[in-house]
Amino acid sequence: MAARVLPLALILVGLLAGLGGPLSVAQSSLQVEARVDAHTIGSEDRLTYAIRVRGAALEEISTPEPPATSNLVLLDTTPSTEQYIMGEDSDTERAVVFAWRYRPMRPGAAQLRSTTVRIQNQELTTGAIDVDVSSRPNRAGQPPSGMPFHITEREAESPTGLVSSDDLFIEVTPADAEVFVGEQLGVEYRLYYRPGVRLRQSRLADAWEAPGFWREELTVESQPRSEDVDAAYRYLVIKRVATFPTQTGMLQIDPLRVETEATPGFQSARGRPRGAHRQFEEILLSSGTVDVQANPLPEGAPGSFQGAVGRFEWTRNGIPDRVEVGSALTFQIAITGDGNLYSIEPPPLNLPDHVDVFDPEVEVDLQREGTTLKGTRTFTYTVVPRSPTEFVIPEMEWSYFDPEAESYVTHEASAARVRVEPGPERPSETVADADPPPLQDHTSSNEIPWGVIIAGLGVAGLIAGGWGYGLWSSLWAVLVAGVKSEDDDTPPVAREVAVADIQKTQQHLDAAQRALRDNDPKPFYRALEQAVVGLVAQRTGHSARGMTHRMLDEELRAHDVDFSVRETAQELLKACDQAQFSPSEPSYDSMLAALDAAHTLVLHLDATLPTEPLASR
CATH class of the missing domain: 2.60.40 (Immunoglobulin-like)
Known part of the structure; x- marks a missing residue:
């Protein structure tokens, strides 16, 4: 189980404006921005896409859906989430970042399209982002560049000593713990300060890591609190995380380190007088580490x-x-x-x-x-x-x-x-606008180099748009014409039946092409299923309505169809069912690849399955 950890920046700013006053959250308008960590990536690289929402707390935001893409595959549908405070002096505002990772499909142009973020009763839309995918890796030997909203780090010093460790410090709870592997352990970081202390230009000093843990960010409050046991301090929860150890043994969570500029205000431990000029100094704050003993689960776990x-x-x-x-x-x-x-x-x-x-x-x-x-x-x-x-x-x-x-x-x-x-009988669907051109007749004795065609499925996604469909149609005509030998002795009736079968199949594929242009997945996949199942049923003397996926596979095996072809048929039919019954919709690239696979599959089935007329027709 891998921890979903991204190197996100944590920004803290402006706790107080005036003596002992509450934290003021800036009432700025909502802003949504999308970024990627690189606009040019290699074919083997990974891309991080992030949406930053400013002016709203995490609980006010509905987790956005990842954007639709072209030439990119989403690696995890659930985004990593981070939140932080940004601003200066007494005006602060919260920001939340949602991030996803993608891998490219092939070299060429790629795009992350616009997506909508819902914040309570408002909806904001991001812009589209273009990415170039090169054939060579751009980050070979280097770690991913990480979070697109990364903040540049710089070294902090405390030359003047105006603010002491009694005025400002970070504490972590718990200091240590003992849990079972997989058990939830909440970790909370609090920034304690004396009333009057003011901060600015705060940022994460280095990456906060929890090696050996899966972690999930939790909501933190926007207002500071007073400690009941010591009213001389107020505190703000700057980070709250649910961690889950993924391995046994002694584990350690890194300290949280924050760089900031601070001024002691009027109630410093150093006793600066009221009205004195405020001077900010750079300070490095750090919490302690958290040592966690992760014990194995006891024996005797049930089979479920x-x-x-x-x-x-x-x-x-x-x-x-x-x-x-x-x-x-x-x-x-x-x-x-x-x-x-x-x-x-x-x-x-x-x-x-x-x-x-x-x-x-x-x-x-x-x-x-x-x-x-x-x-x-x-x-x-x-x-x-x-x-x-x-x-x-x-x-x-x-x-x-x-x-x-x-x-x-x-x-x-x-x-x-x-x-x-049994259910009601459904009328046959006529899906072609016009009769397709007649195809060259052929026999099943000639062989198509299926191994080469199967290998071609790997580059099927390179064909895009209407010209790709035309290319496949031309390829079909060439291959079908090529499988008819000069001394073909197939009976004319059998050849007429074969051509009629293919015409029906072509009509379904034409319907799929129209549905693809309309970006309508359900009729698209239904037409593909009708094309494949209908052809097999017609050639083997079965009803297409009663033919299950298992029956289709048995018929293909009985006619010595290659295993890789049968496997491709089952995968295509499974994709058709999933698209019709699943609430989520497939991408355009997936539909295009499915159409190409269906064309290739039909070519081979037409050349392999028998063409003799059947009494059931």
Whole structure:
């Protein structure tokens, strides 16, 4: 389990304006800005994209969605989050940074499009950012440049000694701790100061690290507080983090070091007189380290334990008792509590072969207020039966370790029986605006160099826009024409049937191309599925409506279709189902690559599967 840590800058400024007065937060207008850590990257580099929101606290901001991209792949859908205070003298304002990491798909132009940030009842939109991807790595042998909002560091000194360590200091809680591996440990940094002390130009002196921990930022208050035990000081919580040790042994969290300029004001420990000229001096503040002993979990974990540590409630919503063939049945499992929710894996779901099971959609709702990270992680399962055969969703178990009770806890959900009904017949869909041009007839005895075509799928994403579709159409015509030998003795009726099959398939691919131009994923993937399943069903004498993915694979295997081709067909059909039943939409690049793969797949199936007329036609 890798810690999600980015080298983010922490800026602290302007605690007080006047004797013992409260911290004033600047009432500036909201601002949203997007940046990347580099505008030119290598094909093997990683890119950090960040959105900074100024003028709002973390709890007021809805976690933004990552921007749509071209030629970039998102590495983690959940952003890293940091917050800090910025400003000068008595006017301060909070800022929050959300950051994601991407990898490039190929050399060439890339773009992160605009995205919208919602702050209470307001919405602000970022601008698009262009990035160039070169064929050579730009950061070879160097670490990632990191946070786009990085603040340049500089060395601090305290030449005049106007402010003493009794006037201004940082304390960390806890000083040390002993926990189980994976157990949540809250770490809080407080800046204590005497009333009247003023700061300016504050910044993080060096990177704050917690090696061996996963960490999550928590909300901090914007107003200073008084210590009940000693009213001579006020304090501000400058950083609050939930940490989770990812390994056993003695671990250490680095001190938090802050550079600032300070003046003692009127109530310094040095007793400066009222009305004296204020002189600022540079000061380096540092907290202590935090030593943590991380102990291994006890033995005896149940089989359903996947590593969750904390205190959780586990619920599964009701499952419908019937569903139609080809329709999606969905249900949810929600896990609520305090702990590292990101580390929780979905409970496995095993169903019969005639039921397609998709990877569950995952949603995380975190509550960062207070000293403990809490929230809910929800898994939405989608299953689609392919034949009218009853099936059972089996009993499901999920376990976690409770560090307070030092014991394992198991939650259970009973089995549920689901009846599958045939459902209404759907009329055939005519999807072509006009009849496609006739294709050259051919026999199944000639072979296409499928290994070369499969290798070509790796560069399929390089084809973009309408000209890419035309290129594939031309390639199809050339390849199909090439597989017909001069001494072809295929019966004319068989050739006519083969051409009719391909024309129907071409109509579905034409519909997919139109849906791609309209950026409409659901009809796009539905047309691709109809093209592939329809061709196989027609050539093998089956109904396309009743053909499951498993049946299609069995037919391809029975006709000696290469394993890599069968695997490509299954992956394409799985992508079609996911796009139709998933709430999230695929990218344009993914759709373009799927269309290219479907064209290539159809070429091979047309040349491999039998063309003799069938009685069922």
